Amino acid sequence: MNKLLAIAAVLFLGLGVAQTIPEITRQVQANLDRSPWEATISGRIQLPDGSSQEAEFRLQVIPGREQLARVEFKRPAALEGNFMVVSDREVWNYLFLTNQLIIQPRARARVEGLGINLADLGDFHQLSERVALRLAGEQNSPAGAVWRITGTPRDATLGFASMELLVLKSDPRPLSITLRDSSNNVVSELRMGDFRRANLTPQMLRRRPADAEILRRN
């Protein structure tokens, strides 16, 4: 009986701890870092001219010491075939229209050009470093119970005033992300679906047309 009480106490304490942002961040990161995965991200994004567009991307991530992420654009139609590859050292941007690959050092690259840093969805720890997160509660979603997390950027140049994240509790990973401006208007709203573990290799994520023109930006 005492043993059962002790286990119940530990579980209760464990649940209590899981309610904190650092613990949720740790759980999400541990889950995303477990093995390579891919997912489809769809919703609306804001373009630099202020207009909003329906968008769909394929996100592929190889976690680990040398994390690698590839974002392939499916929509809008004007960007289909474009992709980004983000590593610790470099950011690649491939432009389908001109068959060019622009390579920039990661430290100087602004990957937030689309109003959201897509690579952050695969690096939850980095997201929590750039945005001050707060647990706003729990709710139910079609995928199951979720944590609702709100955040404000630590860096004013990130291009949004507030963020709302839904994180799946049973398989800790982001389900959706909503960015709002200072007038509380939605600037970007993205959902992560078709999440699956995949046997990805760095060669697969770095694949590109052999004849692409390479442009290096200092």
Added chain:
Amino acid sequence: MFRVERVKHRYQRSLRLVMVILGLQLSAFGLGQSLSFGLYGRLSPDHLTPTLEATLPLGTFDLHTRFQQGAMGVGLGSTMGFAALGQVSYGVLASLGFAGWGLQGSASGTFGPLAASIEALYSNTLRSNLWVGDQAEGGLRLGLAGRYRLAPRQTLGLQLGFSRDLLGTPRGSGELTYALRQSQTYTFGLGVDDSRLYGLLGWRGEIDAAGTMLTTTLRAGQLNRLEAALTAPLDPEQFNNLKLHLTLAYPWAASLGVEAHGFRADAAYDGGFSLWLRYRLTPGGNE
């Protein structure tokens, strides 16, 4: 004669000074982006010259310098990226040599479904006198090119050109293309070059599982030219490719280029034979 010798001497001294500064810059940075050594030879007219090209990062710019016997060029270029949405590149280059001088500027950009580029060149001598890699034409040349994505896999292209050679003779050109991109790309087009009409057919695609790309473009009619480029990945991580370029034209002209591991050989025939051998050093890998 004495004055010419003195000017020549002063020029050579300036050239040597620039070379020394360049050398210091290279050793100071220790990471000059690239340095190419070359040797160019040509029969009729008989001509042999070493060539040197260097590209150095200078803040957000790249400094380009090039030297050959009797001429040098200095230029600046830069690229701005907008993540997956597009990019803008621009550059200027000034050349000076015993034969004359030249200036050129170019800008290109891609944003969403639209890509455009513009270039303007002027020289008071044949540009091949200022740099062996340039065409044997002088005077003014203006070029405008645009591409528009009609649909995700369909692209419309337009190229317009105007030139006025050293004798003041004007020349115009225009080319309209339609490209259908699936796993392979098919291009169809029509063009006019100095009142010569031609049709255009193009094909681009991967020809093996390793990702070897072949691009061919045939222009036929009153102007006839076949261009083919083959790029085979040797070491994808290091951007090492084997590149082959072939151009055949009628009236007879031809060029053949081979490039791998920083080595490049270009042979050409345009009434006279030429051969240009180059080796490029690129700290951090070739591309």
